[in-house]
Amino acid sequence: MTKTILFDVDGVLLSEERYFDSSALTVWELLHSDQYIGIRPDIFKTNVTMEEIKEIRSTYFDDDRVLSFIKARGINANWDMVYLTSAYQIIVLLEQIMEEEGAFVQSFLQADINQRALLQLNQKLQNKVIELQLTSFVDDFQKGNATKGEMLPYLNRIAYEKLGVETDVFARNSSLWELCRETFQEWYVGDDMVEASTGKPTKQPGKEGFMQFEQPLADVNKIQHLFEQLNNQGFRVGIGTGRPKLETMEPLRALGLLPFIDEKRIATASDVLVAEQQCPDQAPLAKPQPYTYVLAWLGNDQPVEKVLNQSLPLVGEEIVIVGDSVADGLAAQTMGVTFVAVLTGLSGKKARPSFEEMGADYIIDNVIDIANIRFE
Incomplete structure (x- = not known):
């Protein structure tokens, strides 16, 4: 029987910091x-210094409280993090103009929120005294128990509580979510590569991108040796990541890891987008849903329907998932496979209690420590 080990990328092989920075800049821009x-x-510009980025992230993610909370609730995709944070602030802004612009708020929440709608909101906010509420996100979401994919539509509940308006406009399949995704990609890949990433030119030029600043979480030679060792032990090495394909393949190639990876076992956010477009009623399919890892295990050339219809939990399969987040662990549990939690994600060693509580099979300090595990 073929053994398979599937690695997340961010927080396991590469630092998540630049991804979180890009998320904050996206919220700031929107x-x-x-x-x-x-x-x-x-106050908006595209030429920002690292010190300014640090300040923006601290301010708009409430000293990372927002990021930590979202990840603890089982959301792992940066696009979803950007959407949740931006959509919440839109609700906050609508609340502040509700008394004076009630009819506008009603109509705004009954139609898909696209760039044109945001510009209409822009006009309504002119000459009004309004404030963002950048420290109330966690408090409002803590009033409910929404986790994983439930968090996105929970925004509709928050809108009702704050505005008294029934709506279902906040959802994964929406123009606002797509706008968040495209804007995030502009920041992360930069002007030169954004069209290859999104298929569209940048809306706001001047973004250098962060791909050239990737930071491995262990010595590259040691990671290469680990992957070679796993190959020699009979493991088929694959990747299951929330990154799009471009941002996955280029760093893996630069790190010299592709020779040790079965490229048919690389599943990315680009694959998830395709599946969600083909089967919108199944969205969201990003982690903690198991789709990414099931696709990586079956092979990225398999039809979407086959992946979605795969019977879970798996029986008699030797599969190991290596991740840094609760979302990775939940996907592994749904699949019924071994989960190795790595303490190099956003919360570092502070994440250990969460992994212990969810029953992770192994908890290690660094990806290199996998070499010390004897999988049975």
């Missing part, structure tokens, strides 16, 4: 750029 909501557009 709220402040005059191409979108345009609150104080004079």
Whole structure:
């Protein structure tokens, strides 16, 4: 029987920091750029220093409380993090103009929220005293028990509680979610590669991108040796990541890891997008849903329907998933396979209690420590 070991990328092989920075910059842009909501557009720019990025992330993610909370609730995709944070602030802004602009708020929440809708909101906010509420996200979401994919539609509940308006506009399959995704990609891959990533030119030029600043979480030679060792032990090495294909393949190639990886066992966010487009009623399919890892195990050339119809939990299969988040662990549990938790994600060693509580099979300090595990 073939043994398979599937690695997450961010927080396991590569640092997540630049991804979280890009997430914060995306929220910042959507709220402040005059191409979108345009609150104080004079503060927005695309040429930002690392010190400014640090300050923006600290402010808009409440010293990472927002990120930590979302990940603890089982959401692992940066696109979803951006969407949740941005959509929440839109609700906060609508609440502040509800008394004066009630009819607009009602109509705004009954139609798909696209760039044109954000510009209409921009106009309604002109000459009004409004404030973002950047420290209330966690408190409002903690009022409910929404986890994983339930968090996105839970925004509709928050909208009802704050505005008294029934709506189902907040969802994975929406123009706002797609706008969040495309804007995030602009920041992460930069002007030169954004069209290869999204199929569209950048909306706001001047973004250098972060791909050239990738930070491995262990010595590259040691990671190469680990993968070679796993191959020699009979493991088929694969990848199951929330990154799109471009941002997955280029770093793996640069790190010299592709020779040790079965490229048919690489599943990315690009594959998930294709599946969600083909089967929108199944969305969201990102982690903690098992789709990414099931596809990596079956092979990325398999039909979407076959992956979705795979009977779970798996029986009699030797599969190991290596991840840094609760979402990875939940996917592994759904599949009925071994989960190795790595303490190099956002919360570092502070994540250990969460992994112990969920019953991770192994908890290690660094991906290199896998060499010390004897999988039975």
